Amino acid sequence: MSESEEQHKKRLIKRYKSGQASEEELRSLFTLLSLDELDCLMEEDMDEEIRLQRKGNGDTGGKRKMLRLQIAAAASILLVLSLGFYFFFDRNIEHYGQDKKAVQHTGRKILPGGNKATLTLANGREISLDDASEGDLAYDNGIKIRKSREGQIVCEVQEVKEGQQGLPKTANVYNTISTPRGGQWQVILPDGSKVWLNAASSLTYPTVFDENERRIEMTGEAYFEIAKRYKTTGANTQGNQARVPFIVKAGGQLVEVLGTHFNINAYPEEKVIKTTLLEGAVAVKAAGNRGRVVLRPGEEASFENNVINVSEVNTSQAVAWKNGDFIFEDQDLQTTMRQIARWYNVEVVYERLPDNIMIGGYVSRSNDVSVVLQAIELTGKVKFRIEGRKITVTR
Template sequence: MDKKNFLELLDKYLNGTATAAEQQLVEDYYQRLSQQGEVQLPAGEENALEQKMLQHIRRGMQPAPAKPLRTLRRVAGIAASLLLLLAALLFLRKEDVTQPPPVAAKQQRVPDIKPGRNVASLTLADGSEILLDDANNGVLASQGATTVIKSKPGQLIYDEGAATVAAASPVYNTITTPYGGQYQVTLEDGTIVWLNAGSSLTFPTVFTGSERTVRLKGEAYFEVAHNTAMPFKVEARGQTVQVLGTKFNIMAYEDEAGVHTTLLHGAVKVIKGSRSRVLKPGEQSRVSGDDISVQEVDLDAALAWKNGYFVFKNEDIGSIMRKIARWYNVTVQFEGQFGRKTFGGKISRNRDIAEVLKTLELTGSIRFRTEEAAGGKAGKITVMY
């Protein structure tokens, strides 16, 4: 494919007019480019290419007169497309670039802050704590009738095995992920829970009685093992979600305005005080105070974190930065007035923070100043208008 045809195909990709086959061709080609490594350009030439890309993007970013919001032009694949276009332009200019003589490496504009990883701690019934990322795979502890097993990095299993459960008070454990951490745990009944950063789940090591109840802080995705005789309940920030067997996500961070429950499969009942609502797949409840509202949502956006992405859909910068702060373990402060600006895009959570912030800066609306962590403290990001 020559340069002219490839750039025309890129334009169709960004316009949203490419066929499925053309989209796949562009994405496959980008993967090949990504494996080539970076192409070094003189600073002036690199800046010129970035400006060319920004002008290309802005052509599709003109807001409607009645809505003075500046957003990225299209949600699907936007952030990936920005990186794609830059990589392609750099690659296509490679033949014309004369490499400058080696010089001292210039200071990075954005410090190197790495993404989160599989980090968590497990608090046992006796109060002792196990750092799961440091523990070897295999049996970690015995808790009543269950054996706690680290099956592989990032995964914990509670195995009842052939043991019988004696009638006794439940024994509870708590798994906690810090900012910059995530983890997966399989409960004794077969229910699988994925914990997002800055979250904790408290649960009995064996479910007994007429129901299965766990307590959540933060955010988690549940795939509940079906058991008609023992409904599964999740308590989070004053609300209760009741299910038999289903797949759903609960976001219940204390720094968010409300609790969001998103249903993928099955049915759940969201209970707050004397009020309750039943969700259907594709719906999300939002509990704020004593009110429960329900609306249809984009499931890809609601579950992006679990699938390894940030997905922003008409999202304000405050909400975006809270997600970034949890995953990269940074603190955030703001300078300036941001009004009602919203953003959209998608980018992998496996990327360094510099790439995520660069994507947001390409909107032309905001800038960032980043400070690396020192002395065991979190790094800091300043958002500037």
């Protein structure tokens, strides 16, 4: 290891211990810890502290006790990091000296969800999209299922040409792609737009988009990257070629898009439909209502009881699921557990309802569920018991 690398790692440890580490520095530190690249430096750091304590005070019993607590805290954090997650811990060091029982678990491990979906064609035929191999897999009614060169599984919807498979180009035919609990999927629409579906979600779309409007309907949660599309005739008020709007219906909400990246969370069990804008611009309105709200990047529209409220948010939290993570920022426990239940396809029950327990932190969705629950347990606010596919929340 070069001197510059060693100094960099020592600086990360020093800034972490002083509480001055930035989020980026924390991520770097945690990555190094998970790769076991800081063990020697941490031991040297602890040895140096002991040497200084002995030099400054012959009686180091009290300081040794505190040091042991610090080491216990470091060990807890190392355990957490070795499992691939990070949560916001209590700043009180003695918090880590308390007895912490692991998640009580009976039965097999509950593994994370994966690429699972079902395509339901307009004629009622169902096609399982699970476990697709590389290359073109199927073609039916304008749907080509394939695995890309990069190993990404996609479902590509293609325009149905006149006379193809007995369907005229003007046929108003709709197909639906749905993911189960514990599933996710990516869809590439015929205009080049990309849609990622989270667990327990669905996307209904026409096999042929209208020339003046692209309209789809969804439930659950989806992330969109909408391609720009222009009308073959006509122009807008500035004399430029007019764009074909893209409209997403989710519950009682309509989102109109011209070309942008955004996320919609519209699960029926959630009270609020959330539309989060990352890039471009979208207009959000209630179905049947002429009034609308235009979002800017970094803003989120919350739709509840036919009322839309807009706020600035951390967009990384909204799209964490698409990037393979859970991110909880001051989020209530019940909302957190509903996210976990959908991704791991489990039942969640409460011995008693939690009292305003808020969760903060992030954890990879690639871990088995006990790892995720252990991260939450280490906050000291709640405990879990796993029996089969049922998770019981206790205090």
